[in-house]
Amino acid sequence: MAPSTSTSTTASPLSRILLSLPKPSTAQPSRCAKAPSTDSAAAAGAKKKNLVFSRREAAATALSTLLSRVLPAVAAETDVASAATGECALETTPSGLAYCDRVVGAGAEAVKGQLIKAHYRGMLEDGTVFDSSYGRGRPLTIMVGVGEVIKGWDLCIAGGEGIPPMRVGGKRSLKLPPELAYGEKGAGCRGWEPTSCVIPPNSTLLFDVEYVGRASS
Numbered sequence: 001m002a003p004s005t006s007t008s009t010t011a012s013p014l015s016r017i018l019l020s021l022p023k024p025s026t027a028q029p030s031r032c033a034k035a036p037s038t039d040s041a042a043a044a045g046a047k048k049k050n051l052v053f054s055r056r057e058a059a060a061t062a063l064s065t066l067l068s069r070v071l072p073a074v075a076a077e078t079d080v081a082s083a084a085t086g087e088c089a090l091e092t093t094p095s096g097l098a099y100c101d102r103v104v105g106a107g108a109e110a111v112k113g114q115l116i117k118a119h120y121r122g123m124l125e126d127g128t129v130f131d132s133s134y135g136r137g138r139p140l141t142i143m144v145g146v147g148e149v150i151k152g153w154d155l156c157i158a159g160g161e162g163i164p165p166m167r168v169g170g171k172r173s174l175k176l177p178p179e180l181a182y183g184e185k186g187a188g189c190r191g192w193e194p195t196s197c198v199i200p201p202n203s204t205l206l207f208d209v210e211y212v213g214r215a216s217s
Contacts, residue, residue, distance in 0.1 A: 110159070115142070118140055120140060173207070
């Protein structure tokens with residue numbers, strides 16, 4: 001008798017194991033994800049561009065706000081600095097002394113023969129500072145109006161020849177011709193050469209003077 005074709009009775013144990021395994025899938029392998037469309041890429045680019053513009057606008061707004069606060073303050077400081085440098089019109093007297101009151105004091109007037117305190121800054125015509133009590137941190141104490149200092153200073157603080165005396169708290173700018181300053185000799189000379197002098201001979205001098213007040217004797 002011919003052998004039966006039934007696998008249930010003739011299949012070997014190994015064949016039964018192989019037959020029991022799941023068959024390979026016939027589905028096609030998956031492909032890569034679909035690339036975004038051109039429209040999606042354009043939309044993303046536009047969104048990024050808008051974000052950059054928004055950040056720039058925010059930065060510009062912040063800068064504008066900052067400048068609106070800073071610039072007025074800088075302008076105010078400049079005005080104060082201009083006032084402090086004594087930028088005002090000098091009035092020239094018959095003696096040749098020119099002066100300008102940057103601040104008119106509210107205190108008592110200086111009196112000849114009085115011991116007073118004054119701050120000052122002395123400059124040559126080219127702006128070179130040759131002496132300053134501000135740099136030393138203390139005012140100068142002098143007896144005013146009696147020839148203890150150069151004549152231009154006596155006239156400046158104690159008054160005379162059409163110049164009103166200074167008041168306590170006042171600030172005055174001066175331009176002194178040589179005859180009211182150190183004249184032909186100059187000052188602070190270290191030798192016979194005029195160039196060795198702190199104040200050369202025949203120098204016109206500029207001063208900023210602040211009348212601090214009466215000094216205790």
